Amino acid sequence: MKTFNQINIQSLRLFVAVLDQGSFSEVARREAMSPSTVSRVISQLEQALQTQLLYRNTRAVSPTESGKLLADHARQVLAQLDLAALDLQEQDSEPGGLVRINAPVVFGQRHIAPWLHELSAHYPRLNIELMQTDDFIDPLQDSVDLLIRIGVMADSTMQARTLGQQNFRLAASPAYLARAGTPATPADLASHSCLVFKGFAGSQRWYFRESDQEWRSYSLRGVLTSNNAETLTQAAIDGMGLVVFPTWLIGDALREGRLVSVMKSYQVSTSPEPQTIAALYPNGRRTSIKVRAVIDFLVEKFGAPAYWEH
Template identity: 75%
Template sequence: MCSRHSPKKEADYSVALNCEKQDNQENTFAEFAQMEDFSQLSFRSLRLFVAVVDQGSFSEVARREAISPSSISRVIQQMEQALQTQLLYRNTRAVSPTESGLLLAHHARQVLEQLEQAMRGLQEQELEPSGLVRINAPVVFGQRHIAPWLHELCACYPKVHIELMQTDDFIDPLHDATDLLIRIGVMADSSLQSRTLGHQHFKLAASPAYLARAGVPASPKALAQHSCLVFKGFAGSQRWFFRQPDAGWEPYNLRGVLTSNNAETLTQAAIDGIGLVVFPTWLIGDALHDGRLISVLEEYQVSTSLEAQTISAVYPNGKKTSVKVRAVIDFLLEKFGNEEWGSHPNWP
């Protein structure tokens, strides 16, 4: 008497076979993952292997790739040696994948597709600036001269996301996750690249009320009898240097009545008539323009350093600057120029 399986038993048996097959595939993949020698599994070898599985022929793939069938066969053999398993059944008419070969081909297709997507993404970035650009700028400079241009920058490059961090602390772009640093002062670090946005120039200034009360200093020596407002940064209190044409810089003694590490505070104090300040034109240019401050000792040049100071866009010294960073630098150069600070039409 012939025995028959019930439909339920046949279904259970089918499920059991599928589960066993899935377990075998997972075990095979786990064996792949435990292999240590993947030196032969290059993207090219994976691409050739998938092509052989799809075409079922070494010769057809060799014709398309313009290489010999023996070269492709050698690549597959190296892969089998690296994985310590047979990937293809070979005969005189065709090749077909083993169970391990089918599993590898399945995952290799996913890897190759992800690689292709990544390459397309990189090509698109080369064509159009996109992605995050981290900018760091001094607090006051960022407020006065970076923030007002952000709306236009974002409109020009809608796929670029700007992260603007403002601090007066010293920032090292090589270690502080910054793509672009606006640095003001003397540039000396050769491990960084920089583009000059402008040259920093200083003015000695006071309010009309202060000058009416204390008088206009006739020379830098007279500052010893005036109330001076002195900026104090991480390098210490600011020094004031003066020189006339064709002469050297000379420091002069100050009578500091107010010292602060905040430039806005000292600027406001000068406007309120407390004393004289020495600040760059990018900071007090608007107050000079509208008459809240008046520049004095115009026959002298004034500075806080013996060396020339610049406003620069600084970035790490890599082999190739990304398209998105170059786009932001070019935008800033277009807006600010490389001219005398205060003479450019976009500056006070």
């Protein structure tokens, strides 16, 4: 069993530096040490591990197989230590600077914009740039720090933190239900006015299921189709028909009685796959303190389950 008692962080840093530079003398020059001191540290490391780590010649040094293996682990250890040191430095730091956020238009209006004054008051050194669009955004090309996105999460090039689940309701106004009757099953919707969202991919399909059964999709029509969710929501409130929308959008109308949830024994969605509301940010070794601060703030304000579900 090899002992590691004589290994310290400085010896690992010097060992990795020698591999990177390929020379004892160059590392010695950069570290303001003598070449013999650097060589002695590496020799002590080899003695502690009881194995040869480097091939030495007059022109350069190169790693043995054991040296390559140690280097791989040493780089990971040193990276983690550097990250820990940075986190400790930031622990008492106040987030500041420009943070660029991109959010869907309606969700941004409903659930991001109302919290901006409190976010700014909490982090006065933070400069917030909020862009709202439903278009595809490449965070690297468009220089975005944080994306708020809703739907089926499948982008492996991004890290994600879930802010909430997207839950849907089938709803209509009391006036519409009094006039047209209340549907009891999805098949009943064929005789109702269904207000359907139509985006770039075409008209949205509505999916229904009971308990743990399979989802079934329905393509429905009504007196109004639109690419604007607010327009369709207002049309439903005005009695023009039924809508399927997420609770974050129509939760207020349901609580206030302007809309009524129907067919409660069925689950309803616009996709057979689970949909989430998530904060996305580019993959990397760590997240900046300002991005972490914004995400943590939103997680706290939204709650679990999110406040619009209550």
